Structure formats: C-alpha cells, structure tokens
Amino acid sequence: MAKINKSEQAYLEIRKMIISRQIESGQRLVERTLADRFDVNRADIRQACSKLEGEGLLVSGAKGGFFVISLNPQQSDDLFRARQAIEVGAATLAIKNATAKDIARLEEIVELMYSLAKNSMVEGFYEADLLFHEILVASAQSEKLLKIYKSANFMLTSSTSGKQNPKTLQVDARKHKKIIQALKKRNLSELLKQVSWF
Numbered sequence: 001m002a003k004i005n006k007s008e009q010a011y012l013e014i015r016k017m018i019i020s021r022q023i024e025s026g027q028r029l030v031e032r033t034l035a036d037r038f039d040v041n042r043a044d045i046r047q048a049c050s051k052l053e054g055e056g057l058l059v060s061g062a063k064g065g066f067f068v069i070s071l072n073p074q075q076s077d078d079l080f081r082a083r084q085a086i087e088v089g090a091a092t093l094a095i096k097n098a099t100a101k102d103i104a105r106l107e108e109i110v111e112l113m114y115s116l117a118k119n120s121m122v123e124g125f126y127e128a129d130l131l132f133h134e135i136l137v138a139s140a141q142s143e144k145l146l147k148i149y150k151s152a153n154f155m156l157t158s159s160t161s162g163k164q165n166p167k168t169l170q171v172d173a174r175k176h177k178k179i180i181q182a183l184k185k186r187n188l189s190e191l192l193k194q195v196s197w198f
Contacts, residue, residue, distance in 0.1 A: 006040040011048035013038055018057050018068055020126035021155055026070040028061065057153050076155075083154040086145070087133065087195045091179075093140035095188045102139035103184055106132060110176045117169035125169050132176055136195075139183075 014034065017023050029049060031042045038045075049066040052058040058066040071079065094102075109132045116125040137149045175194060182191035 006038075007044040007047040010034065010038045010040050010044050011051050014045075014048055015052060015055075015057065016127065016130065018052070019153065019155060020123075020130045022123045022126060023068050025068055027068050029058070029066045029068070031065075055153060071155075079153075079155060082152070084196060086149055086152070086154075087137065088192060090137040090140040090142075090145055090149070091183075091191050091195045092188060093142060093145070094136060094183060095186050095191060097141040098139035098183055102135060103180060105135055106139075106176075106180050106183070109135065110173060110180060113173040113176060114170065117166050117173050120166050122169065125172075129172070129176070136179065 014029070023029070029045075031045045031049075034045045035042045049058055053060060053066060057069060059069055061067055109128050113125055113128045113132070116122075116128060134146070134150065138146050140146070179191060179194045182188075182194060
C-alpha cells in the first residue's frame with residue numbers, strides 16, 4: 001500500500017473535521033495550530049487547504065487564510081437531501097447485502113457512540129458517526145456507491161459540535177441503534193424510516 005504523504009494526511013484529517021462538524025461554519029483555520037496538531041509544516045497545511053477549497057469545503061479570505069464554508073438554509077437543505085438520497089439507496093441495498101461482519105462493526109461503533117455521548121466527547125462522537133455512515137453505505141456492497149459517498153462533501157449534521165450535549169447525542173446514538181435493528185431484521189420499511197429525515 002502506498003504511503004500517504006504529510007500533505008495528504010493533513011488533507012484527510014482536516015476534511016474529516018469539517019465533514020463531522022468539529023469546525024464551525026465560517027471559522028478560520030489557523031495554519032500554525034493545524035501544523036502542530038498534525039505534526040506537519042505549514043506548507044503541507046496550505047496545500048491541504050487549497051485542495052479542500054477546490055472541493056468547496058473551504059473558501060479563501062479577502063486578506064488571506066482559509067475559512068470553512070457557510071451554507072445558507074437552502075444550500076444546507078439541498079446538501080442533506082442529496083445525502084439522504086444516497087443513504088436511502090445504500091440502505092435499500094444493505095438490506096440484501098449487509099454481512100454479519102458489517103452489522104457487528106456497526107454495533108461496535110454505536111456502543112462507542114453511547115460511551116462518547118455519556119462522557120461528553122462530542123468530537124469523538126462525530127468521528128464515530130461519520131464512520132458509522134460510511135460503513136452503512138459500504139454494507140450495500142457497491143464500490144462505486146461508496147466512492148461517490150466518500151468523495152461527496154456531505155456534512156453529518158447542520159449543527160456544530162459546540163451546540164450538542166450528552167442527552168442529544170444519546171438520542172442520536174439510539175437512532176443509530178434502530179438502524180442496526182432494522183438491518184438485522186432485514187426490515188426495509190423500518191430502515192428507511194431511520195435514514196429518512198425529510
């Protein structure tokens with residue numbers, strides 16, 4: 001397997017932080033802080049940010065620097081509808097194709113989500129949530145669908161991590177548990193209820 005260079009690793013980590021809403025919309029990215037966090041130089045961070053700008057997750061400021069995109073309500077609604085369409089399609093395929101290993105992995109993640117919620121570890125919760133959805137899509141057993149999902153810039157939630165509390169996170173973890181229950185029963189209508197938000 002090819003080694004990922006430092007710029008690519010920084011790109012993947014920053015992208016995950018944006019997608020999982022660990023960084024607030026409109027927030028400026030501080031190159032020095034990110035370079036220290038990921039043990040890379042600032043040029044690697046700038047290269048990663050330029051790539052994320054090209055993907056539409058960041059914008060350049062008038063006086064330099066990079067900022068997380070801010071979505072208006074219509075853009076946010078459109079983004080979540082697109083995400084829902086892919087996840088509903090994946091869920092439909094997952095009912096037939098999910099393996100026992102896929103379901104076991106989803107169960108492990110939900111247990112982790114409960115623990116993170118209980119301990120108010122919001123950033124970790126959102127990272128686990130991101131992984132849950134990727135594995136759910138992967139359980140459809142369609143490499144093309146998974147590639148589309150991973151390359152899309154779907155935010156996990158319209159709210160940022162700072163606005164969540166342990167109770168709301170636990171409610172969210174319970175919803176994820178219901179997805180697994182429906183998947184185990186091969187109950188498509190119940191699964192679609194859980195992955196549909198509109």
